[in-house]
Amino acid sequence: MATVVPAKATRREWIGLVALALPCLLYTMDLTVLNLAVPHLVADLKPSAVQLLWIVDIYGFLIAGSLITMGTLGDRIGRRKVLLAGAVLFGIASVIAAFSTSAEMLIAARALLGIAGATLAPSTLSLIRNMFHDPAERTFAISVWATSYSVGAGMGPLLGGVLLEYFWWGSVFLLAVPVMVLLLIVGPILLPEYRDPQAGRLDIASAALSLLAVLAMVYGLKHIASDGVAWISVASILAGLAIGAVFVVRQRRLADPLLDLSLFRSRTFSAALGVNIIACFVAFGPFVFIAQYLQLVLGLSPLEAGLWTLPSSLGFVVSSMTTACVVSRIPAPKVIAGGLMLAAVSFLLLTQVGGSHGLAVIVAATVVMSLGLGQVFTLTTDLIVGAAPPERAGAAGALSETGAEFGGVLGIAVLGSVGMAIYRGMMVGAVPDVVPEEAARAARDTLGGAVAVAPQLPDGIEGTLLAAAREAFVSGFELIVAISALLTIVAALVMMLIFRKAGPGGRAGKPEEAALERAA
Structure with missing residues (x-):
C-alpha cells in the first residue's frame, strides 16, 4: 500500500x-x-x-x-x-x-x-x-x-x-x-x-456538569493551598468528584457526548495526558516555594527576584523551540523521558538549597528544570492533539489544558501542604518564649508571618526567630523537591515502559498510529 x-x-x-x-x-x-x-x-x-x-x-x-x-x-x-x-x-x-x-x-x-x-x-x-x-x-x-x-x-x-x-x-x-x-x-x-x-x-446539561465539577475541585484545591485542609475544602473536592462521576456516566449514555471518552482508548493520548499532568504538578508546586525563598530567605526585592527567574524563562523558550529538531533524531517518548530525568536532576539540585550558595543553586536548578520540562510540555501536547482524530482536536486540546490546570493546582495544594506541615511542625518549639503570643502565632503559621513580626522584636530575639523560621522553611522546601524528583523519575520510567516498542521514527501519536490504536 x-x-x-x-x-x-x-x-x-x-x-x-x-x-x-x-x-x-x-x-x-x-x-x-x-x-x-x-x-x-x-x-x-x-x-x-x-x-x-x-x-x-x-x-x-x-x-x-x-x-x-x-x-x-x-x-x-x-x-x-x-x-x-x-x-x-x-x-x-x-x-x-x-x-x-x-x-x-x-x-x-x-x-x-x-x-x-x-x-x-x-x-x-x-x-x-x-x-x-x-x-x-x-x-x-x-x-x-x-x-x-x-x-x-x-x-x-x-x-x-x-x-x-x-x-x-x-x-x-x-x-x-x-x-x-x-x-x-x-x-x-x-x-x-x-x-x-x-x-x-x-448538550447544555453536560456543559453545566463539567463546569461545576471543575470549579468545585479547583476551588477546594486552591483553598487547601492557601488555608490548609478544612472541611469546606474537602467537601468541595468531594462534591466536584461526585459531579464529575455523573458527567462521565452521562457521556457514556449520550449519542453526541460533550466529551468523547473513546479518546482515552488511545495509549498515546492517555499516557501523554498523564505525563503532562505530572509535569505540571512538579513544576508548579515547588515554584511557589522558590518565589518565597528568593524574597523571604535571601532577602531579594520583588524586582530582583523576578530578574533572577528570567534565565529559567529563557531556558524554557530555548527548550521548546529546539524540540522539533531533537525529536527528528530521537523518538518522542525517549525525549519526554529524558526531559523528565533532566527535571529530576534539577529537583535533586534544589535539595542543596540550604547551603551557602542558595541563589546559584536556585538559578542553575530552574534553568535545568526549564530545559527538561519545556520539551516535555511541548511533546505531550503534540502527542495529545496528534493522537486525536482531526474532528476531535478541540476536545483533545481542551483536555490537555484542563489537565495542565489540574496538575498545577494539585501540585500547589499537595506539595504546598506538605512543605507547610514541615514548617509548622518545626516551628512549634522553635519560637522563643519571650515572643508575644499573637506574634508567635503568626511566625508559626508562615515564613512571611515570621518575617513580618521579627522587626518588632529585640535584636537578639529577632535574629533567633528568623534563623529558625528560615531553617524550617528550607527543610520543607527540600522535602517537596525530593518528592518531585521521585515523581519525575517514576514518570520517566513509566513513559519508557509504555512506549518500549516505539518504532525508529519515534513519532508516537502520528495519525496513522492513533488510528491503529483506536481500531484495536
Missing part, C-alpha cells in the same frame, strides 16, 4: 501561526499582570478581603471550568468562529475591567475574561492540528505555541510595571485590546475554518 505523504504547510499557515500565538501570549499575561495592579486597585475600589480573592481567582476558575465546553463547541460550530468570538469577548471584558468603578464590576469583568480565555487554548491548538498536517511541522508549530505562553508570562510583569508607573491600574487590562483587534483583522484571512461535519448538538 502506498504511503500517503502529509501536505507541507504554506506561507499562509506559518503567518497564521503568528496570529495564533498572539492570544496565547495574552492568556498568560492576564494571569500575571494583575498581581502588580492589586495594591493600586485596592486603594481605588476598596474591595473586601473576600472580594479581592474573587478578583484574583475568578479568571483562573472560569478558564479551568470552561475549557472542555469551549473546546467541544469549537469542534461543533467551527474553531475559527469560537476563537474570534472569544477575542471579541476578551476585548470587551478587558475594557470593562479597565474602567471598573466597583469591586463587583471588576469581578464580573474578570469572570467574562475567564470565559473568553477558555476559548483561546483549545481553539488555537485545534487550528494548529488542522493547519499543520506534517508531524514534524506540527511539533515545531506547537513549540511556537508553547513558547508564546512563556513569553507572555515574562512580558506581563514588565509591561504592567511600565504602565503602572505612568497610568492608572486599569491600563494593564487594555494591553489586550489592540492584540485582539489585530487578531480579528487577520484571523479571517489567515486562519482556516474547521468543524466536525458529523457533529451533533451541544
Whole structure:
C-alpha cells in the first residue's frame, strides 16, 4: 500500500501561526499582570478581603471550568468562529475591567475574561492540528505555541510595571485590546475554518456538569493551598468528584457526548495526558516555594527576584523551540523521558538549597528544570492533539489544558501542604518564649508571618526567630523537591515502559498510529 505523504504547510499557515500565538501570549499575561495592579486597585475600589480573592481567582476558575465546553463547541460550530468570538469577548471584558468603578464590576469583568480565555487554548491548538498536517511541522508549530505562553508570562510583569508607573491600574487590562483587534483583522484571512461535519448538538446539561465539577475541585484545591485542609475544602473536592462521576456516566449514555471518552482508548493520548499532568504538578508546586525563598530567605526585592527567574524563562523558550529538531533524531517518548530525568536532576539540585550558595543553586536548578520540562510540555501536547482524530482536536486540546490546570493546582495544594506541615511542625518549639503570643502565632503559621513580626522584636530575639523560621522553611522546601524528583523519575520510567516498542521514527501519536490504536 502506498504511503500517503502529509501536505507541507504554506506561507499562509506559518503567518497564521503568528496570529495564533498572539492570544496565547495574552492568556498568560492576564494571569500575571494583575498581581502588580492589586495594591493600586485596592486603594481605588476598596474591595473586601473576600472580594479581592474573587478578583484574583475568578479568571483562573472560569478558564479551568470552561475549557472542555469551549473546546467541544469549537469542534461543533467551527474553531475559527469560537476563537474570534472569544477575542471579541476578551476585548470587551478587558475594557470593562479597565474602567471598573466597583469591586463587583471588576469581578464580573474578570469572570467574562475567564470565559473568553477558555476559548483561546483549545481553539488555537485545534487550528494548529488542522493547519499543520506534517508531524514534524506540527511539533515545531506547537513549540511556537508553547513558547508564546512563556513569553507572555515574562512580558506581563514588565509591561504592567511600565504602565503602572505612568497610568492608572486599569491600563494593564487594555494591553489586550489592540492584540485582539489585530487578531480579528487577520484571523479571517489567515486562519482556516474547521468543524466536525458529523457533529451533533451541544448538550447544555453536560456543559453545566463539567463546569461545576471543575470549579468545585479547583476551588477546594486552591483553598487547601492557601488555608490548609478544612472541611469546606474537602467537601468541595468531594462534591466536584461526585459531579464529575455523573458527567462521565452521562457521556457514556449520550449519542453526541460533550466529551468523547473513546479518546482515552488511545495509549498515546492517555499516557501523554498523564505525563503532562505530572509535569505540571512538579513544576508548579515547588515554584511557589522558590518565589518565597528568593524574597523571604535571601532577602531579594520583588524586582530582583523576578530578574533572577528570567534565565529559567529563557531556558524554557530555548527548550521548546529546539524540540522539533531533537525529536527528528530521537523518538518522542525517549525525549519526554529524558526531559523528565533532566527535571529530576534539577529537583535533586534544589535539595542543596540550604547551603551557602542558595541563589546559584536556585538559578542553575530552574534553568535545568526549564530545559527538561519545556520539551516535555511541548511533546505531550503534540502527542495529545496528534493522537486525536482531526474532528476531535478541540476536545483533545481542551483536555490537555484542563489537565495542565489540574496538575498545577494539585501540585500547589499537595506539595504546598506538605512543605507547610514541615514548617509548622518545626516551628512549634522553635519560637522563643519571650515572643508575644499573637506574634508567635503568626511566625508559626508562615515564613512571611515570621518575617513580618521579627522587626518588632529585640535584636537578639529577632535574629533567633528568623534563623529558625528560615531553617524550617528550607527543610520543607527540600522535602517537596525530593518528592518531585521521585515523581519525575517514576514518570520517566513509566513513559519508557509504555512506549518500549516505539518504532525508529519515534513519532508516537502520528495519525496513522492513533488510528491503529483506536481500531484495536
